[in-house]
Amino acid sequence: MARRGDTIELAVLGLLHEGPMHGYELRKRLNLMLGWGRLLSYGSLYPALKKMLRGNLIEEVTGTPSSAGSPTSRRTRITYQVTEKGTAEFHRLMSEVGPTAWEDDNFDIRFRFFSSTDMEIRLRVLEGRRSRLQERLDRVQRELAMTQKEVDRYATELQRHGVESVEREVRWLSDLINAERGTGLSATPQPATDNE
Template sequence: MAARGDVLELAVLGLLHDSPLHGYELRKRLTAVLGPFRALSYGTLYPCLKALSERGCITQSQPDAADGRGTARRARIVYELTAAGKERFEQLVGEAGPTTWEDDSFGVHLAFFGRTSADVRLRILEGRRSRLEERLETVSTSLARSRERADQYTLALQQHGLESVQREVRWLAELISAERATGPSGTNTEDN
């Protein structure tokens, strides 16, 4: 499965880890986790759910439904995590390689940091910071080269991009400091 598929799989399994959900509610929560600018269609979600079901990571049930007037209506399918799904979630949340540092996956991993071990969180944060520092160098070099050729709007856009990356690097440095100050058991090492 591609890294992008793993990100969706991680998000689905992580959300189902909390409680069973039907497709519409799952899609709404995924949009919140993945970000509002990353459109998630049912054409993307349902193939993922089908694959997870076929691999035994989730189950589907269709509870009885009534419309409040005693007449039956089509029930929504509810998806629930299985033991295999919990194992797969633990595997995905434990990964800390280069794909976890990328724009598409970092936020999803961050959303589940509460269920991620301290050493993995630290590796992901440090990897992300390193990736952004590389980007910062590239953007700074590009900005310096194009100052004479670009119009004021292009320069403003490039400056905005540079400042955004700088802000995220500072934010990551703060998270890394806080993570290092907290021991593996979740206690603050400065207090001990």
């Protein structure tokens, strides 16, 4: 099962999928991609790497100094790469449907690594997020209709802006879903639609 804390694991596996890296580099890239919010600290990253090492999801790269950018190998840094088990875990986390909160928290990360999955998974993730957002939207609108009374001006504006933002995101997701389907459909010319 996907636990709450598997976020770093997923992100690290995804990045290492794009090539071997050491911790410092991982943190930099992680902070770039999660960048809109908090910064990931070393105190989280390194213990997580150790744990993944113990779980055989990743392994240290030995020898072959030609792989790194600069030829002069700095002794101190430890480069990691994914193992076969790590790849399997990555695909599991990318496709799994867990508790709602997990899926929402990690949507961005999953999306970021869409290139490493296939269309079926991509559609499932996109549609899952869209339906959850839509559900929230409906719930809020229902509650809004009930507690119509004594509304604060700023509270109302906040609500309005929130609803609008989520609606925008739903449209964005719909476009992406159509795009995914579009590429799929262009390969498969209309399976069962009689429009002559």
